[in-house]
Amino acid sequence: MTTPASPASTASAAATGAPVADAPRRRSRRTADLTFIVGLVLVGIVVVLALVSFVWTPHPPTQPDAAGRLQGMSAAHPFGTDRYGRDTLTWIMLGARVTLLVGIVAVGIAMLIGVPLGVLAGMTRARWLSGLIMRGNDLLLAFPALLLAIVFSAVFGPGTGPAMAALGIAAIPAFARVARSGTLQIMGREYIAAARTANRTPLQIAIQHVVPNIAGLIIVQASVTFALSVLAEAGLSFLGLGTQPPTPSWGRMLQESQQFLGSRPELAIWPGLFIAIAVLGFNLLGDGLRDRLDPTLRGRS
Amino acid sequence: MTDPLLAVRDLTISSASQTLVHPLNFAIAPGERVGLIGESGSGKSLTSSAVMGLLPSELTAQGEVALAGESGNLLTQSEKSFARLRGSRMSMVFQEPMSALNPLMRVGDQVAEVMRLHRTASGDAASKRAIELLDQVHLPDPSAAAKAYPHQLSGGQRQRIMLAIALANSPDLLICDEPTTALDVTVQSAVLDLIDEQVTARGTGLLFITHDLAVVARVCERVMVMNAGRVVETGTVDEIFTAPQHEYTRGLLAASDLTATDSRGRLFTIATADQYAGADQQATAAEVPVTSEQTHESAPAAAPEPTTASAPEPEPATASGAADLIEMTGVVKTFTRRAGLFRSHRVEALKGIDLSVRAGGRMGIVGESGSGKSTLLSILSGLEVPTAGAVRVGDVVVDPDDQSGLTAMRRDLQIVFQDPYASLDPRMSVAEIIGEPLRSMQVGRDERLGRAEEMVEAVGLDLDALTRFPHQFSGGQRQRISIARALVTRPRILVADEPVSALDVSVRAQVLNLLADLVDDYSLTLVFVSHDLGVVRHLCSDVAVMRSGEIVEQGRTDQVYDEPAHAYTRALVAASPTIHAALSA
Numbered sequence: 019m020t021t022p023a024s025p026a027s028t029a030s031a032a033a034t035g036a037p038v039a040d041a042p043r044r045r046s047r048r049t050a051d052l053t054f055i056v057g058l059v060l061v062g063i064v065v066v067l068a069l070v071s072f073v074w075t076p077h078p079p080t081q082p083d084a085a086g087r088l089q090g091m092s093a094a095h096p097f098g099t100d101r102y103g104r105d106t107l108t109w110i111m112l113g114a115r116v117t118l119l120v121g122i123v124a125v126g127i128a129m130l131i132g133v134p135l136g137v138l139a140g141m142t143r144a145r146w147l148s149g150l151i152m153r154g155n156d157l158l159l160a161f162p163a164l165l166l167a168i169v170f171s172a173v174f175g176p177g178t179g180p181a182m183a184a185l186g187i188a189a190i191p192a193f194a195r196v197a198r199s200g201t202l203q204i205m206g207r208e209y210i211a212a213a214r215t216a217n218r219t220p221l222q223i224a225i226q227h228v229v230p231n232i233a234g235l236i237i238v239q240a241s242v243t244f245a246l247s248v249l250a251e252a253g254l255s256f257l258g259l260g261t262q263p264p265t266p267s268w269g270r271m272l273q274e275s276q277q278f279l280g281s282r283p284e285l286a287i288w289p290g291l292f293i294a295i296a297v298l299g300f301n302l303l304g305d306g307l308r309d310r311l312d313p314t315l316r317g318r319s
Numbered sequence: 320m321t322d323p324l325l326a327v328r329d330l331t332i333s334s335a336s337q338t339l340v341h342p343l344n345f346a347i348a349p350g351e352r353v354g355l356i357g358e359s360g361s362g363k364s365l366t367s368s369a370v371m372g373l374l375p376s377e378l379t380a381q382g383e384v385a386l387a388g389e390s391g392n393l394l395t396q397s398e399k400s401f402a403r404l405r406g407s408r409m410s411m412v413f414q415e416p417m418s419a420l421n422p423l424m425r426v427g428d429q430v431a432e433v434m435r436l437h438r439t440a441s442g443d444a445a446s447k448r449a450i451e452l453l454d455q456v457h458l459p460d461p462s463a464a465a466k467a468y469p470h471q472l473s474g475g476q477r478q479r480i481m482l483a484i485a486l487a488n489s490p491d492l493l494i495c496d497e498p499t500t501a502l503d504v505t506v507q508s509a510v511l512d513l514i515d516e517q518v519t520a521r522g523t524g525l526l527f528i529t530h531d532l533a534v535v536a537r538v539c540e541r542v543m544v545m546n547a548g549r550v551v552e553t554g555t556v557d558e559i560f561t562a563p564q565h566e567y568t569r570g571l572l573a574a575s576d577l578t579a580t581d582s583r584g585r586l587f588t589i590a591t592a593d594q595y596a597g598a599d600q601q602a603t604a605a606e607v608p609v610t611s612e613q614t615h616e617s618a619p620a621a622a623p624e625p626t627t628a629s630a631p632e633p634e635p636a637t638a639s640g641a642a643d644l645i646e647m648t649g650v651v652k653t654f655t656r657r658a659g660l661f662r663s664h665r666v667e668a669l670k671g672i673d674l675s676v677r678a679g680g681r682m683g684i685v686g687e688s689g690s691g692k693s694t695l696l697s698i699l700s701g702l703e704v705p706t707a708g709a710v711r712v713g714d715v716v717v718d719p720d721d722q723s724g725l726t727a728m729r730r731d732l733q734i735v736f737q738d739p740y741a742s743l744d745p746r747m748s749v750a751e752i753i754g755e756p757l758r759s760m761q762v763g764r765d766e767r768l769g770r771a772e773e774m775v776e777a778v779g780l781d782l783d784a785l786t787r788f789p790h791q792f793s794g795g796q797r798q799r800i801s802i803a804r805a806l807v808t809r810p811r812i813l814v815a816d817e818p819v820s821a822l823d824v825s826v827r828a829q830v831l832n833l834l835a836d837l838v839d840d841y842s843l844t845l846v847f848v849s850h851d852l853g854v855v856r857h858l859c860s861d862v863a864v865m866r867s868g869e870i871v872e873q874g875r876t877d878q879v880y881d882e883p884a885h886a887y888t889r890a891l892v893a894a895s896p897t898i899h900a901a902l903s904a
Binding site: 207208209211212213214215216217218219222226227230231 | 697700701702725726729730732733734736737738741742743744745746747752755756758759760801804808
C-alpha cells in the first residue's frame with residue numbers, strides 16, 4: 019500500500035516514541051481493515067443465506083417440477099433450476115446451513131481438544147508429557163483428513179456427522195501445535211513469572227494469561243480450519259461420503275451438475291461460487307480478526 | 320573557522336500529520352566530536368537517520384544537509400548517490416551489535432565487504448585489510464576473529480567489529496547511535512576508549528548519540544541537548560555540564576546525578592531540578608584524588624543537603640544482630656544445555672552463594688550480564704530450583720515441592736521485573752493486573768478493587784488508570800503499575816530486578832524516588848539487583864558484587880564503593896561513567 023498513513027495512527031506512533039518501529043504496522047493495519055471488511059461481508063452472505071432459509075425460501079425445496087426442469091436464470095428462478103426442476107437458489111440457501119454446521123462442529127472439536135493439549139504441552143515442566151502429546155500429534159498429522167473421513171464413513175456409514183467428526187479430529191494437531199508454540203512464547207514473559215510469584219495456580223495462569231494472549235493465533239487457525247472443513251465437506255459430499263440426500267449440500271449439487279456441464283454450466287457455477295465465497299470469506303475474516311483483537315493496536319488511534 | 324565537515328540547516332522531519340524534528344541547525348567541523356543527548360522520542364535518532372539518508376519512507380525531511388566535498392543538498396540526492404557515500408565518507412555504528420551484523424557471514428568477510436562494495440580494496444587485499452582493522456579495534460588474535468561468526472563473539476567484541484566496518488573506508492564522519500547502551504560497564508568503558516582512540520587517530524568527525532550524559536561528557540567536545548524534536552541547548556561539554564542554561568538541560572543533569580539529593584534525601588527530578596547545585600560544585604568541592612565516586616560522602620558541605628538516604632543508618636533493632644530475614648547458604652545452580660545429539664554442556668550459573676539480608680535492610684546486588692544475578696533472584700522467589708544449597712525467607716525454607724510453604728513465602732516476597740513492557744499482561748486492565756495477587760488470597764472483588772485504587776494512588780497514578788490497558792502507558796508508568804502489583808499484598812520483602820534499566824533518566828529518578836518512599840512507608844526489606852553501580856549506591860545500604868556466579872565482595876555500600884577490596888569491584892567502580900569523573904578528567 020502506498021497510500022499515506024491515517025493521521026490518527028501516525029500521531030499515536032510518534033507519541034510512543036517509536037515511529038520507525040511502528041511504520042510497517044501502520045501500513046498493514048489499513049490492509050487488515052480492508053481484509054476484515056471483505057471477509058465479514060463474504061461470511062455474512064453465507065450466514066444470512068443460512069438464517070433466512072429457516073424462515074423463507076423462494077420455492078419449497080423438495081417440490082419437483084417436471085415442467086420447469088433445467089431452466090436458465092429467470093425472474094422466478096434467479097439461479098435456474100436443476101434436473102428435477104428444483105430451484106437452485108433455494109438449494110444454495112439450504113446448503114449454506116450444512117456448510118456452516120460442518121465448519122462450526124469440526125472447528126469446535128479441533129479447538130476444544132487441540133488447544134488444551136497444546137497449552138498443556140507448552141506449560142508442563144515434565145518433558146515426557148509434552149513429548150508424548152506432541153509425538154501423538156505427529157502421528158495424527160500423518161493421517162490425511164480426507165482419508166480419515168473416508169475411513170469414518172466406511173465404519174459409521176456415510177453422513178454429515180461422521181464427516182464432521184473426522185474433519186475435526188484431523189484438525190486437532192494443527193491447533194495443538196499453534197497453541198503450544200504460542201504458549202511457549204507467553205511462558206517466557208515476565209508477567210507469567212509475576213503471576214507465579216502471586217501464587218496463581220497453573221490452571222489459573224493458563225486461563226487468565228496464556229489463553230487470552232494466544233487467542234489471536236487460535237482464531238487465525240480456526241478460520242483456516244473452518245475454510246478447509248467447508249472445502250473438505252464439499253469434496254466428501256461430491257464423492258457421496260458426506261451429506262446424504264435429501265439434505266441439500268453444495269458439494270452434492272456440484273456432483274449432480276456434472277452431466278449438465280455442457281448444457282447448463284450455471285448448475286456447477288453457483289455451488290462452486292458459494293464454496294469459494296465461504297472459503298475465502300473465512301480466511302480473510304480470520305486474518306482481519308487477528309489484528310483487530312490485538313489490544314496493542316486497539317485504543318491507540 | 321574552516322568549512323564545516325557536515326552542515327545541517329533547517330532540517331525538519333515530519334510525518335503526514337506531525338512535525339517530529341523542528342528546524343534544526345548544526346555543523347560539525349572536521350575531526351570535531353559532537354554529542355547529541357536526548358531521551359527516547361526526542362528525535363535524536365531520526366536526525367542521524369536523516370543525515371545518513373536512512374529515514375523510513377513515511378517520514379519526510381526538509382532543509383539542507385551538506386557534506387564537505389559533495390555538491391548540493393544530501394537530502395535531495397538519489398538513493399544511489401547516497402549509497403555511494405554511506406560506508407565510505409560517512410558511516411554509522413548502531414546500538415544493537417547483534418542485529419546489525421549478518422549472523423550467517425564471518426565477521427572478517429563483513430568487514431571486507433564494505434571495502435569491496437566501495438572498491439577501496441578488492442579480493443585478498445580486502446581480507447588482509449580487514450584483519451588489520453580487526454587488529455586496530457584491539458580484537459585479540461585478529462586473524463582467528465575474522466573467521467568467527469557474530470554469535471561466537473561477545474557483545475563488546477561485536478561492537479568492535481561494527482566499528483571496524485564503520486571505519487574500514489576511513490570515513491570523514493562517524494555517527495554512533497547509542498553504541499554502548501547494550502553493553503556492560505567495563506565493556507562500555509573499553510569501547511568508548513576505542514572510539515575515542517580511533518576517531519582521534521583518523522581525525523574523523525563524530526556525531527555521538529546517547530541518553531547517557533556521563534558518556535557524552537567523556538567522549539565529546541561539544542554537546543547538543545535535544546528535547547521533543549528541538550535542540551534546546553548547545554555548548555561545549557564544560558558549558559553544558561557546569562553552567563546549563565536551559566531548564567531541561569538542568570533537569571536532565573540533576574536527574575542523572577545519582578550522588579545529589581534534595582533535602583528529603585531523594586533524587587532530583589526534572590521538576591525539582593532548580594534546587595540542584597550542579598555537577599561542578601560537588602565535583603570541585605570533593606578533593607578526592609582516587610575517584611570522584613566519593614564526592615558527596617567526603618564533601619558533605621558542598622551538597623545542598625548531605626544525605627543519608629543512600630545509606631541509611633542501621634536501625635537500632637537490626638544493628639544489634641537481629642535475625643536475618645533472608646538467608647541463602649551454599650546456593651548452586653547448574654544448567655545443562657544440550658549442545659548436540661549426545662553431548663551436553665553444563666553451565667554453572669551460581670557457584671555457591673552465601674547471602675543474608677537483615678530485616679529492613681536494603682541489599683543491592685550488582686554484576687554484569689551473565690554474572691548470575693537474575694538466576695539468584697529466580698531461586699530466591701522459588702521460580703527456579705537450586706541444584707544445591709538452601710534458601711530461607713522469614714520462617715520458610717524455600718522448596719518448590721512444598722506448595723504451602725511457597726504460598727506463604729510469596730505473600731511476603733514480591734518482585735518488580737526489569738522490562739516494563741513484558742511484565743504486564745497486555746490483555747488485562749490495570750485494575751485486574753494490580754488485583755491479581757489478591758485473587759489467590761481469596762480476596763473478594765470489591766476489596767480487590769479498593770486495594771488496587773489505594774495502590775494506584777500510592778504509586779502516583781490517576782484513578783482512571785485502573786480501567787486502562789498497559790499499552791496506554793509509558794515505560795515509567797508501567798513500572799509504577801508493576802510496583803503497585805508487587806505491593807498490593809503488603810509484602811515484607813520487595814525484590815527488584817533491574818527495575819530502572821529500561822527507563823529514561825528523568826523517569827528513572829522518579830521511579831527510584833518512589834521505590835525509596837515506598838520502602839520507607841511500608842518498612843520493606845529491599846533486594847535490588849542492578850548493573851548500575853550508581854543506582855545501587857543511592858538506594859542500598861548493603862551491596863554484594865557478583866561475577867560469574869560468585870559473590871566476590873559484600874559489605875556496607877560506602878565501604879565497598881570507597882575501599883573496594885576485590886580487584887573486580889575496583890574495575891567496576893572505575894569503569895562506571897560519571898559526569899564528575901568525565902569532567903575532572
